[in-house]
Amino acid sequence: xxxxxxxxxxxxxxxxxxxxxxxxxxxxxxxxxxxxxxxxxxxxxxxxxxxxxxxxxxxxxxxxxxxxxxxxxxxxxxxxxxxxxxxxxxxxxxxxxxxxxxxxxxxxxxxxxxxxxxxxxxxxxxxxxxxxxxxxxxxxxxxxxxxxxxxxxxxxxxxxxxxxxxxxxxxxxxxxxxxxxxxxxxxxxxxxxxxxxxxxxxxxxxxxxxxxxxxxxxxxxxxxxxxxxxxxxxxxxxxxxxxxxxxxxxxxxxxxxxxxxxxx
Amino acid sequence: xxxxxxxxxxxxxxxxxxxxxxxxxxxxxxxxxxxxxxxxxxxxxxxxxxxxxxxxxxxxxxxxxxxxxxxxxxxxxxxxxxxxxxxxxxxxxxxxxxxxxxxxxxxxxxxxxxxxxxxxxxxxxxxxxxxxxxxxxxxxxxxxxxxxxxxxxxxxxxxxxxxxxxxxxxxxxxxxxxxxxxxxxxxxxxxxxxxxxxxxxxxxxxxxxxxxxxxxxxxxxxxxxxxxxxxxxxxxxxxxxxxxxxxxxxxxxxxxxxxxxxxx
Numbered sequence: 001x002x003x004x005x006x007x008x009x010x011x012x013x014x015x016x017x018x019x020x021x022x023x024x025x026x027x028x029x030x031x032x033x034x035x036x037x038x039x040x041x042x043x044x045x046x047x048x049x050x051x052x053x054x055x056x057x058x059x060x061x062x063x064x065x066x067x068x069x070x071x072x073x074x075x076x077x078x079x080x081x082x083x084x085x086x087x088x089x090x091x092x093x094x095x096x097x098x099x100x101x102x103x104x105x106x107x108x109x110x111x112x113x114x115x116x117x118x119x120x121x122x123x124x125x126x127x128x129x130x131x132x133x134x135x136x137x138x139x140x141x142x143x144x145x146x147x148x149x150x151x152x153x154x155x156x157x158x159x160x161x162x163x164x165x166x167x168x169x170x171x172x173x174x175x176x177x178x179x180x181x182x183x184x185x186x187x188x189x190x191x192x193x194x195x196x197x198x199x200x201x202x203x204x205x206x207x208x209x210x211x212x213x214x215x216x217x218x219x220x221x222x223x224x225x226x227x228x229x230x231x232x233x234x235x236x237x238x239x240x241x242x243x244x245x246x247x248x249x250x251x252x253x254x255x256x257x258x259x260x261x262x263x264x
Numbered sequence: 265x266x267x268x269x270x271x272x273x274x275x276x277x278x279x280x281x282x283x284x285x286x287x288x289x290x291x292x293x294x295x296x297x298x299x300x301x302x303x304x305x306x307x308x309x310x311x312x313x314x315x316x317x318x319x320x321x322x323x324x325x326x327x328x329x330x331x332x333x334x335x336x337x338x339x340x341x342x343x344x345x346x347x348x349x350x351x352x353x354x355x356x357x358x359x360x361x362x363x364x365x366x367x368x369x370x371x372x373x374x375x376x377x378x379x380x381x382x383x384x385x386x387x388x389x390x391x392x393x394x395x396x397x398x399x400x401x402x403x404x405x406x407x408x409x410x411x412x413x414x415x416x417x418x419x420x421x422x423x424x425x426x427x428x429x430x431x432x433x434x435x436x437x438x439x440x441x442x443x444x445x446x447x448x449x450x451x452x453x454x455x456x457x458x459x460x461x462x463x464x465x466x467x468x469x470x471x472x473x474x475x476x477x478x479x480x481x482x483x484x485x486x487x488x489x490x491x492x493x494x495x496x497x498x499x500x501x502x503x504x505x506x507x508x509x510x511x512x513x514x515x516x517x518x519x520x521x522x523x524x525x526x527x528x
Binding site: 166167170171172173174177199203204205208209212213215216218219220236237240241243244245246248249250251254255258263264 | 430431434435436437438441463467468469472473476477479480482483484500501504505507508509510512513514515518519522527528
């Protein structure tokens, strides 16, 4: 399971304040805490700042990488902001994201073509968000084909199948789960990724739903997620799922997590 | 999800004592608590008593049914004990279980043939416990065919695919999960059932593993389980899974469970 730590996101007020105040220590602490809790990538998002996003995003990348030896997941709807952040990034970043929206697609594709960058392929088009499994697969197929033609290796592609709230329509969870299984079967080597908290939007006890849905998605083959790695119960769900799926030899990781008091 | 309450089992010391002392109130309380927590069937097991099992099992059935309007899941390796318990049972019981072990098979089959009884088809043969998905399917196919030929409706068959501990072999969870999906796909209308606590045998934090595995099995289509319905977190996992799988219109059950303080 590839864990992308989601906490350095300026849509969170404390993070926005830290970025505006150029509080390096606050950003570094968030980076270190997530890294030590098991995040392989640190997501960085400064999208709320609009005109200052480009300047801030690069600064955040530098602060993160001055603290931990981990790549960032550079998370922006603005291709120009992604490009500038890539210029200061060390090692192989994850680009979040290309989609089938024409403008974003045409600007991100040349940026990642022929590189070893990890690329999130977001299943969104100018026709809006897909609702069914088939709609997701149709967008994903086109994105994967475009990326492979642009010399991106399949194993560097992370398909984000877009979680939508079951509170809006009760088939949204199932359609998503089916699409994870399909992508993992059709494209061996490619990854599926998601930020899953959207599933519980509008319902009570959101953590319970998010954790349960994570286990379900893992059962279908999901192998990467944008989550809060400091959420101990969520991490325990992931560690126990991997043991149960036979992905943890002799349950070594599970037993280590237990000894380190990380299962409760 | 069909929930079979597992608590009235004489392998639990307090239950064995209550049965020996013919403490009707203790048995009735366990029946009522499980029924009110959502159990549709009350499992009754007096297997530890050997020579007195037949006498005790019928008494337990009578005590349960004098307290709650629910059928029992009559749980015994002894066909004679099952037969005697059926004689005092009111309504349509679940018989737990037939298997491919020759003696049990030949004695249980005539007992259930042509009836409306629910029948647990345990995937065990005289060759021992199956390890792989294929071994499970081979036994299940034969059991289902035998039962259907004996005029048992498919919707009255509950296939128990036998959970085995991941601590013994790390593929045991995955092989079980695959077999659930296969049975639910091959035999629409039939049910799959299990007692899943065996999955975590020998490992720490067993509840976490059991709850996680329940969610995984539900994702594969499992629709019945022998569990402790008084375990609030386990029940919350089931209720949230059903909402996420689109089996709970407008999340009504989930919201009711929330209002009744049953999600935590």
